[in-house]
Amino acid sequence: MKPFTLRKPNDIKQALSGKKAGEAYIAGGTNLVDLMKKHIAEPDALLDVTTALSAGIETSSRGIRIGAMVRNSHIASHAAIQSQYPLLAKAILAGASPQIRNMASTAGNLLQRTRCPYFYDITLPCNKRKPGSGCGALEGENRMSAIVGYSEHCVAVHPSDMCVALAALDASVVVSGSGGKSESIPFASFHRLPGTTPEIDNNLPVNALITAVEIPANAFHKHYAYLKVRDRTSYAFALVSVAAALQLSGTKITAARLASGGVAHKPWRWHEAEKFLQGKEATAANFSQAAAIAARSTKPLSHNGYKVTMLQGAIETALHNCLNA
Amino acid sequence: MKTTPAVGTPLSRIEGKQKVTGTARYAADYNVPGLLHGYVVNSPITKGRIVQVDTIPALAVEGVVEVLTHKNRPGLAWFDLQYTDMDAPPGTVFKPLHNADILYNGQPVALVVATSFETARYAATLIRFVWEEEPFDTCLQNHPEKARPAKKGFATALRPPPPKPTGNFEAAFANAAFTVDADYRHSTEHHNPIELFATTTIYEGNGKLTIYDKTQGTINNQLFVANVFGLHYKNVQVLAPFVGGAFGSGLRPQYQLFLCVMAALHLKRNVRVVLDRKQMFSLGHRPQSLQNLRFGADATGKLTAMSHLAVSETSQFEDYTEQVVAWSHKLYPAPNTLFDFKVVPLHLNTPIDMRAPGGCTGMHAIECAMDELAYRIGIDPLQLRLLNYSETDPSTGKPFTSKALKTCYLRAATQFDWFKRDGRPGVTTRGNKLVGYGMATGIWDAYQFPARVEAIITAEGKLVVHNATTDIGTGTLTVMTQIAADAMGLPVAAVTFEYGDSKKPFSMFQGGSAITASTGSAIMVTAEVLKKKLLKKAQSIPNSPLKNAGMEEVIFTNGTIRLRQTPRQAVSFKQIIAANNGKPIKTTRMGMPHAIKLRKYTKATHSACFVEVEVDKDLKTITVTRAITAVAAGKIINPKTARSQISGSMVWGISKALHEETILDEHLGKYINTNLGEYHIPVHADINTLEVIFAEEEDTLINELGSKGVGEIGLVAMPAAIANAVFHATGKRVNKLPIHFDELL
Amino acid sequence: MEKQTYSRRFFLSTSSMAAAAVALIPGNVKAFYKNVKKRFIPAKSVNTLSLTINQKQYTVQADTRTTLLDLLREQLQLTGSKKGCDHGQCGACTVHVNGERVLSCLTLAALVQNQPITTIEGLAEGDQLHPMQQAFIECDGFQCGYCTPGQIMSAVACVKEGHTHSVEEIKEFMSGNLCRCGAYNGIVESIQKVAAR
Known part of the structure; x- marks a missing residue:
């Protein structure tokens, strides 16, 4: 790690006013410390926001508000989350390990960087880490890479599971800017696609801080599933993951949500497939059709064609699992 | 009162308490005053040279003491021979920081020495290199024309060249009633013990060094350090009391040892060098390999023709070889055979033995080919093995010292309920899963190396045994204690086995599943001599009740020598030592393999493995839901630790078949998943109950113990059994390891 | 082949930058770095x-x-x-x-x-081992012992968290601890043993 100084702001105001260019906030540290050891992140100073940020979860009739500092494991074990937003708990428990979930913060989970091997090794070319150095994965070992939404500059995927559930549940990201002004960014527009600037992961304004994540009240707590397909049974990043949630009236689907991890630079919503399911019967044939619609929009790379078939199977299975949840 | 025999009992590990309390100290756990920390810099290019190196920015970092590169390293013994270790393949050994040449990606090119690890790691990023890169080749399958026979050398003794052809293979294969012709491909693997390679060198002054090293051979590394740095070997002590796994990666001195010792001598300071996980992928590996098998059988299923050709990668500077193709003919009699093994030199580091080297590579192909052949013929795969079972070694006609493979087959098959399976592929289901059952055979050489043991009876009447071997997690300490206790008629609590120290009597490196047979037999030999010595001394005591008694007339039990007929007449070890003026009685002896007697026999361990897999119908994810391995390895000294060895290597089998592989970007000539997040070894959730059976096998010929090693045999059969089970579940043969489940989609 | 030139280009770019940096260094480089190292090299804090x-x-x-x-x-x-x-x-x-x-x-x-x-x-109280430590010894929940302290700390937490209702649950909640020797069966057995008390 490059030497850095450490400060601990007492509140959000101090945290926002005290941060200079080249400095970084640290919460759980599970990703940042790792990146610092690999010399991928080299901040001059760290601002410890573990006490400045809220570690509380507030529920209301409109929804739930999760403080930026709530540890991932605490979200997953929270009674209100388990009863009203179980998809989120399920997604969180599919990610990382118990130790990491005890450390990782809500905001940090949103801001974690890709695990693309070309990004994670400073001796390899990567436009995200070193703009202009090329994308090693594009023509290289891209079995793990994106199948949708990528550009010739970057084919990396977002590694989070929690974010896939948040995307499916139409969450929003509450952000405090340097002027002390709070704004709410819809989850769908929080993370970016790589385009020509893959070095920018998201639309968090410069010198702003995530203070909370909000999920609107919904009725997806009865029929939901989070399915993660990976190279080993646990403690591995997704090849493909699917967050699925349905609202049913009898056997008729009144609302559907479908999102995936491991397929794109951001948590990916399958809007077209959702639209197809709306108003349809919850049958295997319709699930299969929805999966095919989602798969149609993908464009695999040289070594990840399997992900398309896998995605279809995963969507079908996840939708099927929604009925048994 | 007779001492209960310790051999054969499931004694818990003697060092267990240290390991569960965190007090067991490994190579990087020795904190000594004024310790400096070294961090290695590795080459990011694959082939070429260092044109320029600027270390000044790194040296300017507060806390940095020195940066060593090829430019400023101290002069050393630069003769190749002096770098050669006991396990060096034929060729020119790699010498760290020798010159500007880059021979492989990840090659060490500098060592930063600083007052803290973090400072050294940071300063390493400030060294500026100018590289000149040359074209390279790291792809095995693109260049079959480059394959050539391997050079022979010192280390070839344990890995002879492929056997000569017999009969007329091509004609027999052409005329066979049933044939299989299949290609197999294996990916690169890295050992990845959880302990990072580390060396702590204590600079004692006067040319003396005490070195805590992660190694499988304390004496191997002691001699290496003495030779390379021109020190008297008596002034170099290499200690490895605890080794956090090695699996072959510690068979040769690794570069952190060289760099650490060099820095300590150069700076006259205590230095520690610990590698990081990425660097663990620069230490040598299980090579990529390509195999072709052609097996032919007659109408009854008897093998008539066997051909096994293998091509494996090696480096540009050493010819690493493995025994890949010699196995089928040690199992199955076929009159017409053709075997060949070649290497392709690539711009990669030299491979190094990794658990069951060659055996698990070759046997995967052989046992998958046998499975395929059974399906061609339309008989049960186990029946095909039994049809071609041989009580003698078909390749030489010699008998085995013992071979209870048939017992392994039958006991494991019965416990598994093999005979109830529906042999048709793709028809057995359980809910949304396809279920598959597969089996395979395992074979591994039963090695024994010379070993020297010192045994001492102390004033307290206790036994202390010394040998330089390590215990890399195999249970060596516990097993040797049991052997020594029984050999001397003492309870385990009265025996201390001291090891992991190059100052102790000779042991080869701990590899090839050989240490129990090697050091264990040496203990048996030494104990016999020591017992005679004790009896003689006991007889010299005035009015000794043992006077005139021969060795056959006495028994050694519970620390006393008793007359067999009148056990009350006895002299205790304590009394003997007292009669020796309180001086301990000791002896040192060499245990040697019975080379001449055993020339007439083949020595091997065998196993049979039966596996159940479930394959998800939609997602094709594969789970090994059940696995049984039956092992025939002579006498099992400690069923608890031996069981762990076998079930541990079954985990390796699952890993090799379904998970682990080092991915090489051939455009860049480097490994890209050099971390434990992306190099997938199984986690808890991947492993279900693993059943182990030890088949009774009495072997009075092999050595004094009647025991063969169990470190490797558990891995040999497992990958093929899994691949065969996947075929049975899905009807698809995937001959590439690891099997990516997405290939079943 | 095309990719090789591409990769060389990648290294060439870093190399030429380094060469340029080296060229900028005046004769007495050591003194130069001493003088300006504060600007270039952050001191540890x-x-x-x-x-x-x-x-x-x-x-x-x-x-x-x-x-x-x-x-x-x-x-x-x-x-x-x-x-x-x-x-x-x-x-x-x-x-x-x-x-x-x-x-x-x-x-x-x-x-x-x-x-x-x-x-x-x-974890232990004096000479009295924690039940989990004792169970690991009895069930041979380790071989080389290197991952063992981490496994035990994780196992103790796993029991405390209550993630021991089934073997499947234990395994899932222990999957953050790798064991290369493959002592997984013994570890799970140890946890079951302690959880049953």
Whole structure:
């Protein structure tokens, strides 16, 4: 790690006013410390926001508000989350390990960087880490890479599971800017696609801080599933993951949500497939059709064609699992 | 009162308490005053040279003491021979920081020495290199024309060249009633013990060094350090009391040892060098390999023709070889055979033995080919093995010292309920899963190396045994204690086995599943001599009740020598030592393999493995839901630790078949998943109950113990059994390891 | 082949930059760096930390970069916690902070001041082993022993969290701890044994 100084702001105001260019906030540290050891992140100073940020979860009739500092494991074990937003708990428990979930913060989970091997090794070319150095994965070992939404500059995927559930549940990201002004960014527009600037992961304004994540009240707590397909049974990043949630009236689907991890630079919503399911019967044939619609929009790379078939199977299975949840 | 025999009992590990309390100290756990920390810099290019190196920015970092590169390293013994270790393949050994040449990606090119690890790691990023890169080749399958026979050398003794052809293979294969012709491909693997390679060198002054090293051979590394740095070997002590796994990666001195010792001598300071996980992928590996098998059988299923050709990668500077193709003919009699093994030199580091080297590579192909052949013929795969079972070694006609493979087959098959399976592929289901059952055979050489043991009876009447071997997690300490206790008629609590120290009597490196047979037999030999010595001394005591008694007339039990007929007449070890003026009685002896007697026999361990897999119908994810391995390895000294060895290597089998592989970007000539997040070894959730059976096998010929090693045999059969089970579940043969489940989609 | 030239281009670009930097260095380079190193090379930042480990108070001077793992191992002689990857991928460094299991290799020591920390050295009470430690010995829940302190700290937490209702649940909640020797069966058995008490 490059030497850095450490400060601990007492509140959000101090945290926002005290941060200079080249400095970084640290919460759980599970990703940042790792990146610092690999010399991928080299901040001059760290601002410890573990006490400045809220570690509380507030529920209301409109929804739930999760403080930026709530540890991932605490979200997953929270009674209100388990009863009203179980998809989120399920997604969180599919990610990382118990130790990491005890450390990782809500905001940090949103801001974690890709695990693309070309990004994670400073001796390899990567436009995200070193703009202009090329994308090693594009023509290289891209079995793990994106199948949708990528550009010739970057084919990396977002590694989070929690974010896939948040995307499916139409969450929003509450952000405090340097002027002390709070704004709410819809989850769908929080993370970016790589385009020509893959070095920018998201639309968090410069010198702003995530203070909370909000999920609107919904009725997806009865029929939901989070399915993660990976190279080993646990403690591995997704090849493909699917967050699925349905609202049913009898056997008729009144609302559907479908999102995936491991397929794109951001948590990916399958809007077209959702639209197809709306108003349809919850049958295997319709699930299969929805999966095919989602798969149609993908464009695999040289070594990840399997992900398309896998995605279809995963969507079908996840939708099927929604009925048994 | 007779001492209960310790051999054969499931004694818990003697060092267990240290390991569960965190007090067991490994190579990087020795904190000594004024310790400096070294961090290695590795080459990011694959082939070429260092044109320029600027270390000044790194040296300017507060806390940095020195940066060593090829430019400023101290002069050393630069003769190749002096770098050669006991396990060096034929060729020119790699010498760290020798010159500007880059021979492989990840090659060490500098060592930063600083007052803290973090400072050294940071300063390493400030060294500026100018590289000149040359074209390279790291792809095995693109260049079959480059394959050539391997050079022979010192280390070839344990890995002879492929056997000569017999009969007329091509004609027999052409005329066979049933044939299989299949290609197999294996990916690169890295050992990845959880302990990072580390060396702590204590600079004692006067040319003396005490070195805590992660190694499988304390004496191997002691001699290496003495030779390379021109020190008297008596002034170099290499200690490895605890080794956090090695699996072959510690068979040769690794570069952190060289760099650490060099820095300590150069700076006259205590230095520690610990590698990081990425660097663990620069230490040598299980090579990529390509195999072709052609097996032919007659109408009854008897093998008539066997051909096994293998091509494996090696480096540009050493010819690493493995025994890949010699196995089928040690199992199955076929009159017409053709075997060949070649290497392709690539711009990669030299491979190094990794658990069951060659055996698990070759046997995967052989046992998958046998499975395929059974399906061609339309008989049960186990029946095909039994049809071609041989009580003698078909390749030489010699008998085995013992071979209870048939017992392994039958006991494991019965416990598994093999005979109830529906042999048709793709028809057995359980809910949304396809279920598959597969089996395979395992074979591994039963090695024994010379070993020297010192045994001492102390004033307290206790036994202390010394040998330089390590215990890399195999249970060596516990097993040797049991052997020594029984050999001397003492309870385990009265025996201390001291090891992991190059100052102790000779042991080869701990590899090839050989240490129990090697050091264990040496203990048996030494104990016999020591017992005679004790009896003689006991007889010299005035009015000794043992006077005139021969060795056959006495028994050694519970620390006393008793007359067999009148056990009350006895002299205790304590009394003997007292009669020796309180001086301990000791002896040192060499245990040697019975080379001449055993020339007439083949020595091997065998196993049979039966596996159940479930394959998800939609997602094709594969789970090994059940696995049984039956092992025939002579006498099992400690069923608890031996069981762990076998079930541990079954985990390796699952890993090799379904998970682990080092991915090489051939455009860049480097490994890209050099971390434990992306190099997938199984986690808890991947492993279900693993059943182990030890088949009774009495072997009075092999050595004094009647025991063969169990470190490797558990891995040999497992990958093929899994691949065969996947075929049975899905009807698809995937001959590439690891099997990516997405290939079943 | 085309890719090889591409990769060379990548290295060439870094190389030429380095060459340019080298060319800029005046004759007396050492003096040059001494004079300007403050501008180029940030000095390490050292703070006084106050930590509570195994119910003992420690006050230490530590570089801000010091992880809890390195602090334990290098400064406090508590070498029981192991470094297996240093990147949060193996679990060998698992300790408890505030009663919860965390990875000490990804924890900056400065961030866990005045919070109760327990390491493998703090588990036994004097000579009396923790039941989990005893179970590991009996069930042979280890071979080389290197991952063992992390496995045990994780196992103790797993039981405390109540994630022991089934073998499947135990395995899932222990999957952050790799064991290369493959002692998984023995570890799960140990946890079942302790959970059943």
